Each structure stands twice: as structure tokens, then as C-alpha cells.
Amino acid sequence: MKTWLIYISAFSIFLFCTPGFSQNPGSEYVPDGEKSDAAYLSSSEGIVVDVVVHSPGLENNLLGDSPDRDVTVYLPPGYHDNPCMYYPVVYLLHGYNCDNHIFLKDGGYNMDMKNILNDLISQDIISPLIVVMPNSKNDYHGSMYTNSMVTGNWEDFIVDDMVNYVDRNFRTLPQRESRGIAGHSMGGYGTFKLAMRNPQVYHALYGLSSGMMVFEDVILGIWKEDLRQAVISDPDDFETLDQGVQSSIAKAAAFAPNPSTKYFGEFPITSEGVVIDSIWQKWLKHDPYNMLPSHKDSLLKFHAIQFDCGESDLFGLFPSNVKFSEALDQHGIEHVFEGFEGSHQDKIGERIEQKVLPFFSDHLADTLVSNSFIPNLLYSHCFEIDENSHLRERILPDTCYWDVDSMQYQLIYGDGADIFSINSATNEILADSAELDYEKKELYELLVQASYKYDTMEITDTAMIIIKLRNINDNAPVFHDTTFSIEENSPALTHVGTLGAEDLDGDIIYFEIIDGNINGTFSISKQLGQIRIANPDSLDYESMPQFNLKVVVKELFGPHTDTATVIINIIDVVTSIPSAEDQDFLKIYPNPTGGILYLDVLENSMQISEVEIINITGRTIYHKAESIEQVDVSGFSKGLYFVKVRVNGNMYVEKVIIQE
Structure with missing residues (x-):
């Protein structure tokens, strides 16, 4: 059953395009501060960019590794020239004690992924695609692409965080049918394990010299002495240990994490080499051979599976790869396995160029093949227009895919649904200028639904349309009549009052x-609106008890004005009348008061014959030409008053404060 599956291949998408955003705006592919290939402007060559992907699942891991991971991305020729071109993606995983640059020039594999891809694409040997190479090397030199309470959730980083980041920031075809995964050595092991556990993410897989395909034969077989040396090793000596011993320690932290042990992981054998079955069972949960019966259905969902291994593999991996291939046959899982003359890594570049990349070009869809990915019918807009103007804007979908003129739109709801409408003939959103008043509302949010018939499917999509009004100068200042009071004979520069106006x-x-x-x-x-006394000689109650000023307020930049009358009442200050406070025979109390004001004459030979109360504006509000002993002021407005009392023909005055 080692046969190739029938592959799907199609022409790359290249339809008419208008300016605007699509699902994966290519303009965002290099975040600020991250380096990119100097040749990025060239359309004849693909480029390599380095980005950083944050993984929440790697935060607070016990090894202290950063959750911000370097990821290298290859973008094919023409990526920048064709904004409507969307591409399949291959995720390529490195091996133990390597990082994301191992596949590049001077990376250590004696190959240059960028040049290989450029040559294959330029010669039309493969279709253009994106290749993503993450850095999964941790402080133990290898993550095993496994979720661990000690080392962090490396599976989640690869399957969720990185895939989501790439789909958001690059023009990918974000569908399973256009996504493949491959890896070398530890990366080949990770390829199979992640594929088994996440068949909904990937469509095809390729393993190169995959490690640890059968734990029983490898870990407890040819690598058992490395495992025993790890058990007896000292953590302080980790960096000086043999790589096989270091790898065993990394596996313990990934497969059987235990923060209370010296390496934060449990080993399945003793220092004498005796297997500890309870711990070994924990390790076997991560063994592809052991996982196969329970994950058979996952691999059956894959469109194509291929892997290879050198017959003289340095680490003895060939027999376990053959055994895994035989197990796939037993479970009826179609695949291709190939042995080749070579060791573990001496032909990686050759295998990637001649086998891996053509494999994915054949088996990954480079166009929309199902409704698992529906491009946007509609994307959010923000229109900014002048208030009091007519709105007439066309709503555009993702024009790389859809026939714009066949789209139907409907206004679902929004805070301006009664103001706006959609012209079904022109697909324009409209509004009457009389309703668009910045002073009433600055911004409107409308939910619009688009519908489109795609084959037999009725596809709908919604997006938020934001209408933002620009303020224009269309209102005169608001200014009201105002009244102030000031005592006569007040000195120059005395503050009378401050005017208020609003634009x-x-x-x-x-x-x-x-x-x-x-x-x-x-x-x-002029700017503050403060009125002050300029000519105190003209401030005389007897000659001018009230001034009526006409004041205009103007806009500095606009044409609008407003006028108002400002009344200034002059308060009569009776300087020739003696103060009642200075007279021993007359008492006016309480002061302040809000109820009864008492007028007492303390000598029997004296009598009150007149009482007058004047407010601060100079107006008499109470007057009695008779002898009285009290006045009810509870109905008076609070403020300062002058109480004039005539006693035995002489007038006396006292300032009284009336309060509530």
C-alpha cells in the first residue's frame, strides 16, 4: 500500500484587484524592528524574513526560555507585486540542537533553502509557496514539539500560535487543504506526532530521517546507554555532556515532566538500566508507534504522507522508520516510505529539493477548494466625510475573489440605521446631509451584511461600517444677555464680571x-471676556445708575458672530449716612439672617419712623414709613442688602446678609 495519493493542483489565484485590505494584508508581513531580506523589492526572487511570534503557552516555563520565538519565513517571487495572490504554506521543523536558521545558507546543513526555492519556482518545477521555519530550540536544546508543564506548550506554539500568526500576517490560503508540515530528525518526529494529534490543521506531511518513531527500539534500544548516563549525570555538567545524553534529558522534561526532580523530568530506567514501567508508560504516550492504533483515523484524513531515511543513518534510525512504515501498512494508511544511500544529514538539501518541495507542490491546493475557507465578502470600512454633506460611498468586498456587481448588501442595525440606507443598484451607502450634524453625533457604527451565491452555497458575511464626521464651522457662537452689579466709586481695574459664550x-x-x-x-x-472698570470717574449712581453695553462675540477663524446686551447696575453707596453699627442706641440683628430681622431702639426718647431695604443693584425692595420693630425677610433672595433706618429724623444704614 505504499502508493502515491491522487493530488490536487490548480493555477495560482490571480484575479483583478483594487486597493484595499484582504484577509491577509501583505503589507504587514514584517513587523517593525524585525529584519528582512535586503532584496525584498525584487519580484524575480523570493525573500526570507525573520519575525517574532509570541506564544502564551510558553510563558513562565521552568527552563526560563523566552515565549517570544524567532520564526523565519520564505516568501516566493512576486509576493509583493501581486497583492491578490494567496499561497499554500509548508511548516518545516528543525532537529535537536538546531534552530530556525539551520535550513538556510551557513545554517549547518550545507544547503540554502532560499536559493533552492527560488530555483525550483523560477524553473516551474514547483508552484509558489510560503515556507515557515520556527525556532523550537529550548534550554535543553530540544523541545520535542511537546506540551509540558516544565518546558512549556511547544505543540500549541507550532499548531496554534504560529499558524494563526502566519495566516494573519501573510497572504496565505488559511485552509487545511493548503497547509503542510515537514521536519528533519526531531522535527520529523514532531511532524508525525503533531499530524496525528492535529489532522484538522494539516493536509500533507513529510518526514526526513525522523527520530524516535519506535520508542522501544530506539530509546530503550540503541540509545539506552545515553539514557542511563543521563540518570547519573550532574545538572551542573549539562553543557559538557554528550549530545545523546543531553537529548535524553530533554525528552524526560518533555515526556514525563516533574518539577521536583533534578532535571524537572522523570527517566524510565534506573542507574543500573532497569526499566521503571510506571514512568515508561508516560513516555509511551508520546511514541508515534504506540500512538498509531488510537490515531489511525487522524492519519487516514491526510491527503498524502511520505517519509524517508538514510540506510546508514548515523543514529540508527533506519530500522525504526521501516518498522513504522510497516505499521502504517497494517492499519491501511496509504503512504510512501523511501530509504536512500546516505546517513542522517548528509543529503538533507538534496532530499528537500528533489523530494520534499515537489511533494508539497503536488499535494497542497494553491486555490480555494472548499468552503473551509471563505474569503471576506465584505471588510470593515471607515469613511470620513464633512458634516452636512451627502454620503455616497461604495462598499467593496474582497475583490480578489468575488464579483463585486453580484453582491447584495443589507443594513442590519446600527446607531444611525434610521439615517443611512444602501442603494441596491449601486451598492452605495447613502445618507441625507441634513442628518449628518457633527454637533449631534460625531461617529456612527453600522453593521452591514453582504450575501453572495457561490456555486450551490449561499454565503453571507458581515462587517462594521464606521462613518466619522469631520467638524466644519457651521455654527455661530452662543452668547446670552447678562447682568452685573458694581458699587459706585470703585477704583480702576476693579473686576465687574466675566462673559460666557460657546462656539x-x-x-x-x-x-x-x-x-x-x-x-x-x-x-x-477680548479673549477672556472679563469686564473691568476703565474710567472710575464715570461710575456715579446719581448720574448713571445703569449701563447697557452691547457686546459682540466673534470667531477668530470663522465668519459667525453673535451679540448680547450686558447690563451693569451701579450700586448706590450712601457715604453721607452714618452707619447703624456705630450707634449705641440702634441694633439690627441677626446678621446674617434668613427669617426675621429685628430693629431695636435702646433709648425711650428715640423712635423709628421709616425703614427701607435696598438690594445690591440699588433697587428698593422694602419700604415702610412707620415705626416697626421687625421685618420678615424669609422671602428675599439671598445676598447683600442695605437696611436704612430713620430714627428721630436721622437716617442710619447697615449692610445685612440674607441667606436661605
């Missing part, structure tokens, strides 16, 4: 007195 459009306003300022009695601060 709804936010323009700067200033004030001017244009009439009624007799003898220049008052001045006004």
Missing part, C-alpha cells in the same frame, strides 16, 4: 464692546 464648532472666540460704553467707563478682555 459649538470649537473655534476661538473674542469679545468687543460696540455700544453703550459711555465715557469709556468699562474695558473688556
Whole structure:
């Protein structure tokens, strides 16, 4: 049953395109501060970019490894020139004690992935694709691509965090049918393990000299002495240990994590080499051969499976790869396994160029093949227009895929649904200018639904349309009539009052007195609106008890104005009348008061014959020409009053505060 599956291949997508965003805006492929290939402007060559992907599942791991992982991404020729081209993706996993640059020039494998891909694509041997190479090397030199309470969730990083990041930031075809996974050595092991556990993510897989395919034969067989040496080793000597011993320690932390042990992991044998079955069972849960019966259905979902191994593999991996191939046959899982003359890593570049990349080019869909991925019918817009203007904007879908003129739109709801409408003939969103008033509402959010008939499917999509109004100067300042009071004979620069005015459009306003300022009695601060005494000689109650100023408020940049009347009442200050407070025979109390004001004459030979109460504006609000002993002021407004009392023909005055 070692046969090739029938493959799907199609022309790459290249349809008409208009400016705008699609699901995977290519303009965002290199985050700020991260390096990119200097040749990125060239359309004839693919480029390599390095990005950083944050993985929440790697936070707070006990080894202290950073959750921000370097990821190298190859983008094919023409990526920047064709914004409507979307690509399949291959995720390529490195081996133990390697990192994301191992497949590149000078990376250690004597190969250059960028040049290999450029040559194959330029010669039309393979279709353009994106290749993603993550750094999964941890402080133990290898993550085993496994979720561990000690080392962190490396499976989640590869399957979830990295795939989601790549789909968001590059123009991928974010569907299972266009996604493949491959790896070398530890990466080949990770390829099979991740594929078994996540068949919904990947469509095809390729393993190169995959390690640990049968734990019984490898870990407890040809590598058992490395495992025993790890049991007796000292953590302080880790960096000086043989790589096989280091790898055993990394496996313990990944497969049987235990923070209370010296390496944060449990070994399945004793220092004498005796197997500890309870711990070994924990390890076997990560053994592809042991996982196969329970994960058979997962591998059956794969469109194509292929792997290879050198017959003279340095680490003795060939027999276990053959045994795993035979197990796949027993479970009826179609695949191709190939042995080749060579060792563990002496032909990696050759195998990738001649086998791996053509394999994925044949078996990954480079166009939309199912409704597992539906491109956007509609994407969110933000229109910014002047208030009081007509809105007439066309709503555009992802034009790389859809026939714009066949789209149907409907306004579902929003805070301006009663103002806006959609013209079904032109697909324009409309609004009457009379309703678009910035001073009433600055921003509207509308939910719009688009529908499209795709083959036999009725596809719908929704997006938020934001209408933002620009403020224009269309309102005059608001200014109201105002009244102030000031005592006569007040000195120059005495503050009379401050005017208040509001410009709804936010323009700067200033004030001017244009009439009624007799003898220049008052001045006004243009920007602050403060009125002060300029000519105190004209401030005389007997000659001018009230001023009626006409004040205009103007916009500094706009044409609008408003005027108002400012009344200034002059308070009569009776300087010739003696103060009642200085007289021993007259007492006016309580002061302040809010109820009864008492008037007491303390000498029998004296009598009150008149009482007058004047407010601060100079108006008489109470007057009695008779002898009284009290006045009820509970109905008076609170404030300062002058109480004038005539006693035996002489007038006396006292300031009284009335409060509530």
C-alpha cells in the first residue's frame, strides 16, 4: 500500500484587484524592528524574513526560555507585486540542537533553502509557496514539539500560535487543504506526532530521517546507554555532556515532566538500566508507534504522507522508520516510505529539493477548494466625510475573489440605521446631509451584511461600517444677555464680571464692546471676556445708575458672530449716612439672617419712623414709613442688602446678609 495519493493542483489565484485590505494584508508581513531580506523589492526572487511570534503557552516555563520565538519565513517571487495572490504554506521543523536558521545558507546543513526555492519556482518545477521555519530550540536544546508543564506548550506554539500568526500576517490560503508540515530528525518526529494529534490543521506531511518513531527500539534500544548516563549525570555538567545524553534529558522534561526532580523530568530506567514501567508508560504516550492504533483515523484524513531515511543513518534510525512504515501498512494508511544511500544529514538539501518541495507542490491546493475557507465578502470600512454633506460611498468586498456587481448588501442595525440606507443598484451607502450634524453625533457604527451565491452555497458575511464626521464651522457662537452689579466709586481695574459664550464648532472666540460704553467707563478682555472698570470717574449712581453695553462675540477663524446686551447696575453707596453699627442706641440683628430681622431702639426718647431695604443693584425692595420693630425677610433672595433706618429724623444704614 505504499502508493502515491491522487493530488490536487490548480493555477495560482490571480484575479483583478483594487486597493484595499484582504484577509491577509501583505503589507504587514514584517513587523517593525524585525529584519528582512535586503532584496525584498525584487519580484524575480523570493525573500526570507525573520519575525517574532509570541506564544502564551510558553510563558513562565521552568527552563526560563523566552515565549517570544524567532520564526523565519520564505516568501516566493512576486509576493509583493501581486497583492491578490494567496499561497499554500509548508511548516518545516528543525532537529535537536538546531534552530530556525539551520535550513538556510551557513545554517549547518550545507544547503540554502532560499536559493533552492527560488530555483525550483523560477524553473516551474514547483508552484509558489510560503515556507515557515520556527525556532523550537529550548534550554535543553530540544523541545520535542511537546506540551509540558516544565518546558512549556511547544505543540500549541507550532499548531496554534504560529499558524494563526502566519495566516494573519501573510497572504496565505488559511485552509487545511493548503497547509503542510515537514521536519528533519526531531522535527520529523514532531511532524508525525503533531499530524496525528492535529489532522484538522494539516493536509500533507513529510518526514526526513525522523527520530524516535519506535520508542522501544530506539530509546530503550540503541540509545539506552545515553539514557542511563543521563540518570547519573550532574545538572551542573549539562553543557559538557554528550549530545545523546543531553537529548535524553530533554525528552524526560518533555515526556514525563516533574518539577521536583533534578532535571524537572522523570527517566524510565534506573542507574543500573532497569526499566521503571510506571514512568515508561508516560513516555509511551508520546511514541508515534504506540500512538498509531488510537490515531489511525487522524492519519487516514491526510491527503498524502511520505517519509524517508538514510540506510546508514548515523543514529540508527533506519530500522525504526521501516518498522513504522510497516505499521502504517497494517492499519491501511496509504503512504510512501523511501530509504536512500546516505546517513542522517548528509543529503538533507538534496532530499528537500528533489523530494520534499515537489511533494508539497503536488499535494497542497494553491486555490480555494472548499468552503473551509471563505474569503471576506465584505471588510470593515471607515469613511470620513464633512458634516452636512451627502454620503455616497461604495462598499467593496474582497475583490480578489468575488464579483463585486453580484453582491447584495443589507443594513442590519446600527446607531444611525434610521439615517443611512444602501442603494441596491449601486451598492452605495447613502445618507441625507441634513442628518449628518457633527454637533449631534460625531461617529456612527453600522453593521452591514453582504450575501453572495457561490456555486450551490449561499454565503453571507458581515462587517462594521464606521462613518466619522469631520467638524466644519457651521455654527455661530452662543452668547446670552447678562447682568452685573458694581458699587459706585470703585477704583480702576476693579473686576465687574466675566462673559460666557460657546462656539459649538470649537473655534476661538473674542469679545468687543460696540455700544453703550459711555465715557469709556468699562474695558473688556477680548479673549477672556472679563469686564473691568476703565474710567472710575464715570461710575456715579446719581448720574448713571445703569449701563447697557452691547457686546459682540466673534470667531477668530470663522465668519459667525453673535451679540448680547450686558447690563451693569451701579450700586448706590450712601457715604453721607452714618452707619447703624456705630450707634449705641440702634441694633439690627441677626446678621446674617434668613427669617426675621429685628430693629431695636435702646433709648425711650428715640423712635423709628421709616425703614427701607435696598438690594445690591440699588433697587428698593422694602419700604415702610412707620415705626416697626421687625421685618420678615424669609422671602428675599439671598445676598447683600442695605437696611436704612430713620430714627428721630436721622437716617442710619447697615449692610445685612440674607441667606436661605
